[in-house]
Amino acid sequence: MNKDLTMEQGYVRKPKFYGVGVGPGDSRLLTLRAVEVLQECQVIAIPRSKMERESIAWEIAKPHCPEGAKILELEMPMTSDQGVLQAAWEKAAKAVMGEINQGNSVAFLTLGDPSFYSTYTYLLNILKENLDPEQIETVPGITAMSAAAARVNLPLAIGDEPLLVIPGTGSLAEYRKFPNLVLMKASRNLDEILKVVHKGEVEGILATRVGQERENIRFLNKNEELEKVDYLTLVLLKHKS
Ligand SMILES: C[S@@+](CC[C@H](N)C(=O)[O-])C[C@H]1O[C@@H](n2cnc3c(N)ncnc32)[C@H](O)[C@@H]1O
Known part of the structure; x- marks a missing residue:
């Protein structure tokens, strides 16, 4: 060298x-x-x-x-x-x-x-x-969020839609009608994420270790229950409007 x-x-x-x-x-x-x-x-x-x-x-x-x-x-x-x-x-x-x-x-x-x-x-x-x-x-x-969206062949945002990235913990109540949300560090905010998912107004994707050996990507259903997820997990939420 x-x-x-x-x-x-x-x-x-x-x-x-x-x-x-x-x-x-x-x-x-x-x-x-x-x-x-x-x-x-x-x-x-x-x-x-x-x-x-x-x-x-x-x-x-x-x-x-x-x-x-x-x-x-x-x-x-x-x-x-x-x-x-x-x-x-x-x-x-x-x-x-x-x-x-x-x-x-x-x-x-x-x-x-x-x-x-x-x-x-x-x-x-x-x-x-x-x-x-x-x-x-x-x-x-x-970014992990781009790779996650690509794995499920969905856009992060389209046209005039905004995209909001939330990196931490705390209430998501005020964002639940937002067209496109990316929740980073999702393992630390699972309860709040599930509250939004349970309302049934969003399409949710849980993406763990995208591109890695233990990759796990799945759609979250309205009755979803999650106890623990890996730190390398993000969630994409798209409001059904
Ligand atoms: C400190 S941030 C790093 C973000 C990174 N610089 C990026 O561009 O994606 C760590 C968070 O990114 C997300 N993350 C990073 N790599 C990931 C992967 N391969 N799969 C899913 N989420 C990932 C998780 O939400 C994790 O808690």
Whole structure:
């Protein structure tokens, strides 16, 4: 692998930091640019929570990475404690800068799209203070919601319809007549989601681990009862109007 500090067309290319969207699960759903970047980078940075046995983003990207690429594991704890999170992002940024200062370009893997509810943004905000703008590139990826809609051959939205994405917990009462809802992190808001589904006014799709080995995608019926679902689950709700 060539280091980016080599002379190229008469000027020195600085090493770069890339946020690479690897899509939701299927290794064929990466963009050509994502594959190009993975093949060129000397270091592949993998965000990992302590609880995770395997990194899903790495499993997706692995077939596209050259053998011998250095793997940099960055611990990203699953907590809402801002102090713990900030410390983890700063530690991760330091590790990335350590590689860049040695002339290595770093690809940070993100499930789905890096600009869509990803820890990449927090890391990027710190790195922006240390890098020149031309040293940063965000490579978009296919979001889990796009992949889920595609798997059931339904549009997320059409014509003049709005689309609302709700990323957390809380009451959905005021949104239940909205034409198109995407409920991210659905495992944390199942009771509220079921209240909407039970009214029978929506077409609901529950999508777990889209594109991955344990993929489970199904339509939710009016009498649906769900006790627990995987963290990697989203729900699409379309109002029947
Ligand atoms: C932190 S967000 C990451 C979103 C991601 N950046 C994207 O572009 O889709 C995590 C949430 O995304 C959804 N998600 C991510 N990957 C998924 C997949 N393969 N199948 C279903 N939902 C997924 C789940 O709702 C999960 O709780």
